[in-house]
Amino acid sequence: MGKYTTKHRLKIKDFFKSQGRDSFTAGQIHQALTEEGYVIGIATLYRQLASLTREGFIASLQDGAVEKYYYLGWQEDCHNHYHLKCLDCGRLFHLDCSYLQNLESHMKEDHGFIISREESTLYGRCINCSGKERK
Amino acid sequence: MGKYTTKHRLKIKDFFKSQGRDSFTAGQIHQALTEEGYVIGIATLYRQLASLTREGFIASLQDGAVEKYYYLGWQEDCHNHYHLKCLDCGRLFHLDCSYLQNLESHMKEDHGFIISREESTLYGRCINCSGKERK
DNA sequence: TCCAATCTGATAACGATTATCAAATTTATA
């Protein structure tokens, strides 16, 4: 995909380039673009997000059940680390940690399981939220 | 929830008790019950699954984006281990492994992140599928 | 410029889940 260079395609890439490391749902991206007066059909946005994901420009992760998140710069180093997502504040943490690399080796050698870093987000409570009261 | 003991409630509990450790979507459960001639409204099934989950009789995990899985016997020991889900065959592996407990401690002490085991399913390729050809 | 390949947008369709609400069932009480 991505045979033609269209304005929407460029716009979406620019959006990610301008947004650092945060993650967004398709709906959030559509809203952000709309709010700055940029008009794009929701179907087109989904198509381009899928295309850019296939190409490795962005990547998607599951957020709970429903929505997807898209990341900038994934292709550079996000496959080299793990992600921690806080169940309270929703923030995503990018974690370079040799412990996880060892875990990967362990899983492969002792359990025959090849972990996919991109898919294996760890969920829990971040340092800011773990102290607060919880139900 | 679960104030009244209804036949549907008992039936669903029996279903899980008879199914060992596999996980099911609501749709799969509904289909299984229907195939054995048991009639239950889909809304009722969802309600009971939610209720039984709240009570800890079963638990749910995300399967990719959409569906939920429900487990029997979770309350006994599933919160004591991690789950590995194979991206190829879809099977879920229950893994007791001290490595993961150490990982938990490490995350807490060195990164301030409290991992939730129930939520943190690891994804990858299982021992049966990792050898096969892949795209 | 012309044409075939590709992309776009409006909208219908989809699949899983939840909400609605009247009717049926369960439980406690008499």
Place this chain on the structure above:
DNA sequence: TATAAATTTGATAATCGTTATCAGATTGGA
């Protein structure tokens, strides 16, 4: 056991994020 209040049920409409459809617009190469 009869009664009534609380709870559950089922049919179905609604919801939400996402994908499919398809005619019309855009792109890029000849």
